[in-house]
Amino acid sequence: MHDNAITTATFRISPASYAAIIMRRWLAIWWWAVAALPLCSIAAAILMTDIRYLMLALVLVCLVIPPALLIVYYYYALDPKARVNIPPHSVGCDGHTLTISEYAAPQPDSNEENDNVDTTPQREFTSPDDAPVAVSKIPLSSLYGIRHSRGNICINLDNRTIPPMLIIPYSAFPSSASLREFLAMIKN
Structure with a gap:
């Protein structure tokens, strides 16, 4: 041919780039599942005029959803077929x-003077x-x-x-x- x-x-591919690609694809499909609980909490705050539900929405957005998305990343990134990217x-x-x-x-040098240098490999x-x-x-x-x-x-x-x-x-x-x-x- x-x-x-x-x-x-x-x-x-850096792990951060790979995570961004996975998150974009996952959130394109499941965005509604991520947004449902905070939106319900905001709706409850408006209907009941109670600020505690706004605080709950803030806790969900800042403390609950990011670790949940981290689990999604590890689920897809640790697939044996995907390991070749790193x-x-x-x-x-x-x-x-x-x-x-x-x-x-490549392994970084182990000299003491290089301990404070950023040894992150290039892309x-x-x-x-x-x-x-x-x-x-x-x-x-x-x-x-x-x-x-x-x-x-x-x-x-x-x-x-x-x-x-x-x-x-x-x-x-x-x-x-x-x-x-x-x-x-x-x-x-």
């Missing part, structure tokens, strides 16, 4: 198979010289859909309502032409 294989640069990896496609090569994350890495730690091959026929989310390609790896996703930033591709060719390969 396609003669050229396309491979991205080595990159990783360590450094590269994604390649030859027209028939999606190849995910995982690399070992994108240059390709490591080491061989990949793990290589996964996924036939393109087993992909369940492709979505775009704020500069990322989200490839559904399952057929659930909110499936585990492989997320590839547009910036991981060497050029916009290779991005378009990659999209053409995986959509066919």
Whole structure:
């Protein structure tokens, strides 16, 4: 079908970016469930003219809903198919198979002078010289859909309502032409 294989640069998705993508998809479906209790509490405050129900709505919005959403994140982020997004990896496609090569994350120096320095890895890495730690091959026929989310390609790896996703930033591709060719390969 396609003669050229396309491979991205080595990159990783930060947990915060992955959480934002999961939350946007989850809240697009279940927004009404999150809003129901605070809205009912506000309605009760208006009907009964009691400020305690407004305080209850505030407690729900500030103290109850954020930890509940954290549980949602862990439910989707800890899926075994989704684990590939966090360590450094590269994604390649030859027209028939999606190849995910995982690399070992660089370890920070343990010098005392570096203890106060922010050692958070960057979003994108240059390709490591080491061989990949793990290589996964996924036939393109087993992909369940492709979505775009704020500069990322989200490839559904399952057929659930909110499936585990492989997320590839547009910036991981060497050029916009290779991005378009990659999209053409995986959509066919």
